Amino acid sequence: MLRRSALALSLTLAVAAVLPLQAQAQAAKKDLVIGATAGSNYDQLKFGVVPLLEKKGYKVKLVEFNDYVQPNLALAQGSLDANFFQHLVYLKKFAADQKLDIVELVQGPIAPLGVYSKNRKSLAEAKEGDRVTLPNDPSNLARALVLLEQNKLVVLKPGIDPLRATEKDLADNPRKLKFIPLEAAQLPRSLGDTEYAIINGNFAISSGLKLTEAVALEKTPDHYLNVVAVKRADKDTPWAKDLVEVYRSNDFKAVVDAKFQGYAKPSFLQ
Numbered sequence: 001m002l003r004r005s006a007l008a009l010s011l012t013l014a015v016a017a018v019l020p021l022q023a024q025a026q027a028a029k030k031d032l033v034i035g036a037t038a039g040s041n042y043d044q045l046k047f048g049v050v051p052l053l054e055k056k057g058y059k060v061k062l063v064e065f066n067d068y069v070q071p072n073l074a075l076a077q078g079s080l081d082a083n084f085f086q087h088l089v090y091l092k093k094f095a096a097d098q099k100l101d102i103v104e105l106v107q108g109p110i111a112p113l114g115v116y117s118k119n120r121k122s123l124a125e126a127k128e129g130d131r132v133t134l135p136n137d138p139s140n141l142a143r144a145l146v147l148l149e150q151n152k153l154v155v156l157k158p159g160i161d162p163l164r165a166t167e168k169d170l171a172d173n174p175r176k177l178k179f180i181p182l183e184a185a186q187l188p189r190s191l192g193d194t195e196y197a198i199i200n201g202n203f204a205i206s207s208g209l210k211l212t213e214a215v216a217l218e219k220t221p222d223h224y225l226n227v228v229a230v231k232r233a234d235k236d237t238p239w240a241k242d243l244v245e246v247y248r249s250n251d252f253k254a255v256v257d258a259k260f261q262g263y264a265k266p267s268f269l270q
Helices: 002-028 040-055 070-077 088-098 138-150 184-190 201-206 238-247 250-259
Strands: 031-037 059-065 082-087 102-108 114-116 131-135 170-172 178-182 196-199 226-231
Touching (some): 031 070, 040 059, 040 201, 040 238, 070 082, 070 088, 070 102, 070 226, 082 088, 088 102, 088 138, 088 226, 102 238, 131 138, 131 184, 138 196, 178 184, 226 238, 238 250
Parallel strands (some): 031 059, 031 082, 131 178, 131 196
Antiparallel strands (some): 082 226, 102 226
16 A cells, blocks of 8 residues: 555656646747648748747648648647647638647638639539539538529528538529539539639638639628638737737738738737
């Protein structure tokens, strides 16, 4: 019994000794790894965030992703310190579904969701049976349907949560549009095969499309602005606070205004 008590005490003391060391390591942390999806999200980090962090003494490595799954898994597993690619609705659902303890740190700009077409000059030209590709992840699928409703092409059932809407929640689809859900990164490639493609802004830009080429762009609400995500345990670390400071700085605002015109922005960057 005495040996067990002594062992338990030793383990407790060892853990107690390690925790302050971990806190000190986080306080002194100057090497950061940040992930983003290809296109405008990665470019915002490259041109707007990394130079400002480097001025604060950080060494930053950027990692580029081409899907909406791996960046959060990499963050939760510790190979990333932060990521920047998703809106808050997606972050909360993904974290809940995958049981990940990752949270929002600060909002940032996002390229608006847009409807693009090589065969139609406007949504008013939509014909019966036109094919529409759209994101297959639930939060962006709902976002795409709301965009179509705003442009009077479909009607959602009364009382449906617009953040969770699916094709089954349509009350009316007068032109009998055919919806084809695809992984977001694949949407630009579908343009030649369908009448319309509803494409997330970062993937539209990374594929060479311009926001001005869209036949319709969403009026992005705040809950669809991009967020920087971190592990909950890191949210109050000195480096995380420095990252927030960079996003809220006039220097970052100047980069956004110069290089990312037409993007939806949080109020502190207006």
